Amino acid sequence: MPRLTPPAITPGTVSGSVQPVLHAEGLHLRPWRARDADAVVAAYADPGIRRWHDRSMDHHEAAAWVASWADRWRAETGAGWAIATTDAVLGQISLRSFDHGDGRSDISYWVLPAARGRGVATTALATLSTWAFGALGLHRIEVDHSVDNPASCLVATRAGFRLEGTKRGDALHADGWHDMHLHARVAGDVS
Known part of the structure; x- marks a missing residue:
């Protein structure tokens, strides 16, 4: 059944471009590299990330997972970045899905224990959101987390995501x- 409105994100917008490296406050959100697999193994061995x-x-x-x-990106079904310094992986952040029609996505993130408490997740979330609203044309981005995870609640709130x-x-x-x-944040919200 055809939609009566054009898609918020034109199909081909993502796959027709190179996944960018995003920079903010000494961090680089960069596409995953094959050699990052060891950092991912270490992350998912951490009890907090596992929980x-x-x-x-x-x-x-x-x-x-890294290769996927x-x-x-090419299939326009999601996009993931390593949160890194010059080379060291500190965490991950991803747009887990793309709803082209309504211009929606949801974000997932984690940070390795050595990088926690330094604003890494908040900076990454704010940076990715700003890019996704501007360059990608998303209208709405959601973050969900367990009510038992107050650290994630604080990250989302500090990055301008209203509860x-x-x-x-x-x-x-x-x-x-x-x-x-x-x-959630919608395009036009002030972070």
Whole structure:
């Protein structure tokens, strides 16, 4: 059934361009590289990342995960970046999906333990959001996290994502069902 409105993001906008490197406050959000797989393995061995992202990865799985982001960019189904200094990976941030019609996406992020508490996730989230609204043309970006994860709530709030509500029993974690906070920014919000 055809839409009566044109898509908010014209198909081909993403795949027709090179995934950018984004810079902010000494951080680089860059496309994943094959050699980053070891950092991904280390991340998913961290109890905090495992708790909130509910997965682990061996080296083979991490290498496949890293490689998948280039395919997702070309297919316009998502985009992932390593949050890095000159070369060291500090974390990850990704637009997990693209809804071309309504111009929506949702963001996921984690930061390795050595980089926590320094504003890395907040800076990455604000930087990616600004780019996605401007260059990509997104209209709405959402962040959701367990209500039991106050650090993620603080990151989202500091990056200008308003708390819109609580989704009851929305995500299954190793310790059971979690209520999830839903935060969002729309184009034109002041961060």
